[in-house]
Amino acid sequence: MNPHPGRAGGWWAWTFLLFTSWLWAAPQAEFAHVWIPRLERAPRIEDFLAMKPAPEWEGKLAKIDRFVQREPRDGEPASQRTEVYLGYDDKNFYAIYVCFDDQPHKIRARLSRREDIWEDDSVELMLDTFHDRRRAYGFFSNPLGVQSDTIWTEGQEFDDSFDTIWKSEGRLTAQGYVVWMSIPFRSLRFASSDPKTWGILLNRDVRRVNEESFWPQYSTRVAGRLNQAGTAEGLEKISPGRNLQLIPYGIFRSYKEPDLRDPYHPTYSQRDAFGQIGLDGKIVLKDKFVLDVTANPDFSQIESDEPQITVNQRFEVQFPEKRPFFLENASYFQTPIPLLFTRRIGDPQWGARLTGKDGPWAMGLMVADDSSPGQIVPKDDPNNGKKAYFAVGRVSRDLGSQSSIGVMFTDREFVGGYNRVGGIDGRFRLNQNWIAEAQGVVSSTLCSESSLCTPGEYLAGPAAEVLLHRQGRKLNYFMDYSNRSDGFRTYSGFDPQPDIHNLSQRVQYSFRPEGRRLISWGPHVELYHTFDHQGNYLNSGYEPGLKAEFTGQTFVQVLYAKEMELLRPRDFSVLPENRKYVRHTTEVTFESGYYRPVTLHVDYRFGSRINYDPVAGQAPFLAGRTSANATVTVRPYKSLRVDNTYLLFRLHNREASTGSMNNHIVRSKWNYQFTRRASFRFIGEYDAVLANPAFTWLTTSKNFNADFLITYLLQPNTAVYVGYNSNLENVLSPLLADGDGNLLRGTRFVNDGKNLFVKASYLFRF
Numbered sequence: 101m102n103p104h105p106g107r108a109g110g111w112w113a114w115t116f117l118l119f120t121s122w123l124w125a126a127p128q129a130e131f132a133h134v135w136i137p138r139l140e141r142a143p144r145i146e147d148f149l150a151m152k153p154a155p156e157w158e159g160k161l162a163k164i165d166r167f168v169q170r171e172p173r174d175g176e177p178a179s180q181r182t183e184v185y186l187g188y189d190d191k192n193f194y195a196i197y198v199c200f201d202d203q204p205h206k207i208r209a210r211l212s213r214r215e216d217i218w219e220d221d222s223v224e225l226m227l228d229t230f231h232d233r234r235r236a237y238g239f240f241s242n243p244l245g246v247q248s249d250t251i252w253t254e255g256q257e258f259d260d261s262f263d264t265i266w267k268s269e270g271r272l273t274a275q276g277y278v279v280w281m282s283i284p285f286r287s288l289r290f291a292s293s294d295p296k297t298w299g300i301l302l303n304r305d306v307r308r309v310n311e312e313s314f315w316p317q318y319s320t321r322v323a324g325r326l327n328q329a330g331t332a333e334g335l336e337k338i339s340p341g342r343n344l345q346l347i348p349y350g351i352f353r354s355y356k357e358p359d360l361r362d363p364y365h366p367t368y369s370q371r372d373a374f375g376q377i378g379l380d381g382k383i384v385l386k387d388k389f390v391l392d393v394t395a396n397p398d399f400s401q402i403e404s405d406e407p408q409i410t411v412n413q414r415f416e417v418q419f420p421e422k423r424p425f426f427l428e429n430a431s432y433f434q435t436p437i438p439l440l441f442t443r444r445i446g447d448p449q450w451g452a453r454l455t456g457k458d459g460p461w462a463m464g465l466m467v468a469d470d471s472s473p474g475q476i477v478p479k480d481d482p483n484n485g486k487k488a489y490f491a492v493g494r495v496s497r498d499l500g501s502q503s504s505i506g507v508m509f510t511d512r513e514f515v516g517g518y519n520r521v522g523g524i525d526g527r528f529r530l531n532q533n534w535i536a537e538a539q540g541v542v543s544s545t546l547c548s549e550s551s552l553c554t555p556g557e558y559l560a561g562p563a564a565e566v567l568l569h570r571q572g573r574k575l576n577y578f579m580d581y582s583n584r585s586d587g588f589r590t591y592s593g594f595d596p597q598p599d600i601h602n603l604s605q606r607v608q609y610s611f612r613p614e615g616r617r618l619i620s621w622g623p624h625v626e627l628y629h630t631f632d633h634q635g636n637y638l639n640s641g642y643e644p645g646l647k648a649e650f651t652g653q654t655f656v657q658v659l660y661a662k663e664m665e666l667l668r669p670r671d672f673s674v675l676p677e678n679r680k681y682v683r684h685t686t687e688v689t690f691e692s693g694y695y696r697p698v699t700l701h702v703d704y705r706f707g708s709r710i711n712y713d714p715v716a717g718q719a720p721f722l723a724g725r726t727s728a729n730a731t732v733t734v735r736p737y738k739s740l741r742v743d744n745t746y747l748l749f750r751l752h753n754r755e756a757s758t759g760s761m762n763n764h765i766v767r768s769k770w771n772y773q774f775t776r777r778a779s780f781r782f783i784g785e786y787d788a789v790l791a792n793p794a795f796t797w798l799t800t801s802k803n804f805n806a807d808f809l810i811t812y813l814l815q816p817n818t819a820v821y822v823g824y825n826s827n828l829e830n831v832l833s834p835l836l837a838d839g840d841g842n843l844l845r846g847t848r849f850v851n852d853g854k855n856l857f858v859k860a861s862y863l864f865r866f
Contacts, residue, residue, distance in 0.1 A: 378397050620648070
């Protein structure tokens, strides 16, 4: 490959896309079949607690057994016997899992909040209701009936934002456990034709031995999930029967928070005892498309961000989306280049989204406003109070077996300025192991915000991405080629570094002794090279490592990295010329759930790293680096979960005994589950940046945040929340700023923020 392809280099992606477009058809496998009988009445969990159907149910339900392992011993029979009984009536699909265990006292089952079941034993029902082997509903339950649901999309895996109404019960028995599921057809979408043929996949996980078993066989030797699913037949004269869903909400709130719109004159903003109402709606069109709308939405911090190190970062740190309206059906907008990152829509007052599929065509459209750009500027700024407007659309068409091609367009408008991006993307299944993805886009930007670029500046340019990956039992390979022109921007997406073309590759090989303790081990290596379009060699890295997997959900990894980074005067104005830095990092990672009440994760790194935040006027320099990320989850009994996290990031002067910057984050999260519906959560987080003024321009800052939340979740979207948040920080009172707009710090904690809210919502389905 030409190491200096220049501006046009990324467009070889188009050649790759056209060359592979005729290769999409993967060999067809022979699919397992099951005939689902129609029932006269609904089965109950009590009918199966003897670990077999009651006499009145003998022969009336479809029975599936002979589960096959995927992990750890692909292709071998499951170590524990599982029987699943299936049936349906006019309104519901039923699945009853009878799970035998030769050590029932070791079954992992806790009473936890909805979705928090992944450290427990569990069962899964996956239904591909359009039978296109591309998207499917997933319904999970632990042995106590705690639910989780998801959407699986090939190439994107699980979308846990999906929430719908269904019923589950679970009981432990002397021989194992039984799980009963009832899935209303009103909670699904499927074609109106009769009779219906669906894809189906059944799963059971035994956590203590890292075992995943499936019916039919779902092998690691073949890429893809739904292409290995079975076929369910016999479903007829059923309908979703739902076309309207309304979720009104009401909230009472009181808050106080810093107002930093004018960085040189900081103050406080507060309101006492005010309320607001809003509405979310969902309309199903012809059982194929869903129109979601929201008016005056509230995004109170019911879910909090996980802590991340944000100091000494050259580029923006990405925090994942948490808001349900933007999470649901996000897979319709997902492409190799992340053109939609919905946290860019900070404070919407309304929004609408249309998603769905008709035959081989899939479509996603979204529009929303955003008040946040007009809220972060001073009151005398002409942009104060103005809104940004977003419009996003993507249409894709299925090709052959599990391949597709699509087009996408995004537009963000703000007070005469705009950012528009459009292009084509494709996913191609080359054979049972190899998958390729490619995307080419062009952006056009007229800037109107000083926080993003120079007002009045016009930018334009192309971007391209090509991915090639192999999925197999032992050998896995991943290649990613990225090209971003100097003028490419996406203000609706997340793509922080323009003017690059990068090639990264990762190859991993696993030896699989699959013994009583050691399951697999093997080496992996990652290589990457980054140039700008002027031929400057910006980055390179060589990262070999070794990883081993043991029973008890235990993993050990050792990695060494040697990396080069070139900083230019355009990156740091204090540099008179390009300067190259070479850094080294050694990393050790350990993770284990061997002891049932405790789960441990530790990531420790040491070596060197660039100090991007030196004293004003000094150039960035290479410093010593130590970092750690440790999480200990303790579950002393089935209703209580405590997650304790400690993050350390330390830079120090390698040539002297003084000079350092230390960032400590300590977080403790307590969740007590009174019942499956009622819970209490507390989060306490301490964040301190301890800075030596001879080493960095950063100032010492300390922050403590306490977050309390009581939840009563009757069902998805029908809930009551009571929350209180208080923040303490070492700021001056009243707030003062220095000449650069930075808050002045003191030695004492000041309560600079608090928020109390009570929120209630209710789901109406018609």
